[in-house]
Amino acid sequence: MKKFLLTSVSVAALALTTSAALADAHSNKIKIGVLATLEGTYTVLGEDGIRGLQTAMKQADGKAAGKEIELIIQSTDASPDSAVRGARKLVEQDKVDFVIGPLSGSEGIALRDYAKTQPQTTIINGISGAQETTFVDPAENFFRFNMDGAQWGAGLGEYVFDKKGWKTVATVAEDYSFAYTNFLGFAQGYCKAGGKIVERQWVPLGTKDFGSIIASLPDDVDAIYLGLGGGDAVNFLNQYQQAGGDANLIGGSIMVDGTVLSAKGNAKNALIGTPSSGPQADTWDNPKWQAYVKAYQDAFPPEKRFPSPSLLATGYYNATNAALQCLNTVNGDLSDGHAAFRGCLGSLELDAPNGMIKLDGNRQAIGTNFVTEVVEQADGTLANNMVAMAENVNQTLGMDEAEFRALGLPSRDILKCD
Numbered sequence: 001m002k003k004f005l006l007t008s009v010s011v012a013a014l015a016l017t018t019s020a021a022l023a024d025a026h027s028n029k030i031k032i033g034v035l036a037t038l039e040g041t042y043t044v045l046g047e048d049g050i051r052g053l054q055t056a057m058k059q060a061d062g063k064a065a066g067k068e069i070e071l072i073i074q075s076t077d078a079s080p081d082s083a084v085r086g087a088r089k090l091v092e093q094d095k096v097d098f099v100i101g102p103l104s105g106s107e108g109i110a111l112r113d114y115a116k117t118q119p120q121t122t123i124i125n126g127i128s129g130a131q132e133t134t135f136v137d138p139a140e141n142f143f144r145f146n147m148d149g150a151q152w153g154a155g156l157g158e159y160v161f162d163k164k165g166w167k168t169v170a171t172v173a174e175d176y177s178f179a180y181t182n183f184l185g186f187a188q189g190y191c192k193a194g195g196k197i198v199e200r201q202w203v204p205l206g207t208k209d210f211g212s213i214i215a216s217l218p219d220d221v222d223a224i225y226l227g228l229g230g231g232d233a234v235n236f237l238n239q240y241q242q243a244g245g246d247a248n249l250i251g252g253s254i255m256v257d258g259t260v261l262s263a264k265g266n267a268k269n270a271l272i273g274t275p276s277s278g279p280q281a282d283t284w285d286n287p288k289w290q291a292y293v294k295a296y297q298d299a300f301p302p303e304k305r306f307p308s309p310s311l312l313a314t315g316y317y318n319a320t321n322a323a324l325q326c327l328n329t330v331n332g333d334l335s336d337g338h339a340a341f342r343g344c345l346g347s348l349e350l351d352a353p354n355g356m357i358k359l360d361g362n363r364q365a366i367g368t369n370f371v372t373e374v375v376e377q378a379d380g381t382l383a384n385n386m387v388a389m390a391e392n393v394n395q396t397l398g399m400d401e402a403e404f405r406a407l408g409l410p411s412r413d414i415l416k417c418d
Contacts, residue, residue: 017205030332031070032323033090035083035101035111036316041206041231044259045312046075046103049126049306052313053100054086055292055299056320064324065332069213072096074398078205080110083216086115091121097186097334098122098341100319103312105130105149105178117141122338124323124345125198127315129253130177131410133182135395141338143345145281145322145352145364146315149178150410151393152253153185154369156277159388160250166222168196170235172213173227173252175202180410182252183227185277188397188407196316197225202412207232210239222248229254237267251276256374258282261382268382271374279315280354281370282308283377292317292353304373307381318352325350355391369393379388 034053050073051155052088059397062069072094074086083102098121102111108128115123116139125133125144129152134144169190173179179202198221201213214236217224224247230234233255254260257277261268280289283345296309296317309317326344333340350357354367368391372384396404396407408414 027067028237029070030064030327031072031094031096033087033096033099033101034071034073034096035076035086035090035099035107036073036109037078037103039082040077042078042129042229043295045254045310048259049103049312049316051296051305052309052315052317053301053320053372055296055309055313056317056324058299059295060324062148064327065330067332070110076102076104076107076395078107080106081323083110084114087123090139091118097236098323099325100124100126100316101126104128105133105181106176108133109177112139112142115142117276119178120337122342122345124319126319128178129181131181131395132177134362136409138362138364141342143359145318145350145357145359145365147367147393148186148395149182149253149366150188150280150397151367151395153182153189153395154277154397155189155371155388155390156186156250156275157188157190157195158193159277159371160223160275161190161195162249162288163221165392166248166250167194167408168198168221169223169225169250170199170218170221171197171225171227172201172203172206172217172398173225174229176205176411177380177410179227179252180414184390184407184410184414185224185397186250186251187415187417191415195417197417200349200412203232205232208235210236211243214240214243214245217247222304223250224248225250225252227252227256228256230259233260234263234267237270238265241267241270242349249274251255251273252373253278253311256372256384257312258306258308259312262306266281269376271382274374274375274378275371275387276384277369278311278384279367279369280311281372281389282383283375283385284370288351290351308383314354318350318354318357322348322350346369360394364395366392
């Protein structure tokens with residue numbers, strides 16, 4: 001019995017020593033969980049989001065506040081359930097210090113709600129852009145350094161009405177929160193300018209067959225607005241080209257993103273000349289933007305990246321840099337419910353490659369938006385060329401908040417100007 005007690009004490013002492021060593025080892029690391037869509041129709045978007053994060057980490061030598069960064073990457077499929085499952089694994093099983101992500105709009109709304117159940121955990125949005133995430137009952141521990149989809153639509157409606165002279169449009173867009181939000185930004189300016197939206201079609205994420213949609217598009221409109229992304233965008237373009245479609249096109253922000261413009265095949269050439277808008281312009285000559293593009297290009301071999309970073313890469317890059325800057329500012333202090341860290345995030349003015357970013361009272365980005373047109377470059381690749389830009393675009397698009405809220409939340413039916 002005495003021998004057994006001594007053995008038990010020895011084992012217990014060893015366990016305590018091991019636990020202390022592990023705790024000490026962890027204290028010299030900062031553990032970051034990452035959520036990205038690495039499954040489903042938005043897989044290529046998620047992969048470039050991760051490249052943006054890795055570019056920022058490479059520039060920081062994988063460290064912040066003198067501590068090594070450990071990344072745990074969790075895949076999602078753009079559905080809210082997958083985002084919550086992934087976040088729960090990262091927070092409750094992997095015990096990460098905080099989370100960067102997610103990517104897709106409805107995922108962001110779900111993560112806002114999950115954040116409220118985990119007040120000890122900070123979530124820094126990756127690039128998800130649904131308006132409701134920060135505009136409706138926001139979570140105090142959820143920070144978004146990218147503008148929402150409506151902000152990304154700012155200026156596009158006025159441009160196509162005034163500069164292109166397109167007075168009537170039909171629309172095809174994905175049937176979920178981000179597409180509603182992105183469309184709102186376009187429609188708000190377009191309707192106010194005098195444009196008419198005569199037909200709207202909403203398709204599920206992951207649609208493979210657009211035949212019936214294409215066949216039913218009206219011929220008597222000036223242009224078609226496409227609020228599609230990833231595999232959906234490529235499928236539509238291929239089938240539209242095969243059907244002989246030749247209408248003027250207007251792109252939602254992810255319809256003309258690098259993930260689509262770099263797709264294999266010639267169908268994407270139908271986008272040449274297409275106006276769009278979003279948080280970046282590929283050909284912008286700003287030195288800070290050009291330096292970021294080079295850093296992204298240098299971080300990966302050409303066959304494992306796009307010619308230029310997509311807006312998904314830029315979103316994750318900015319979110320990661322915001323986190324790293326604040327970790328350095330507070331010397332890695334994540335005590336007291338991340339009080340100092342969150343205080344830094346909330347007051348940070350991020351000198352991002354796509355313009356200055358600051359957060360409003362809901363921890364939502366105010367930033368720069370670009371109106372662009374797709375051009376073919378000398379090397380044959382496609383890119384978004386800036387034709388206009390607006391700084392300090394806030395979440396109410398410059399409108400009085402009460403007036404903006406009176407528009408209603410983004411939905412299939414918002415802003416009928418027919």
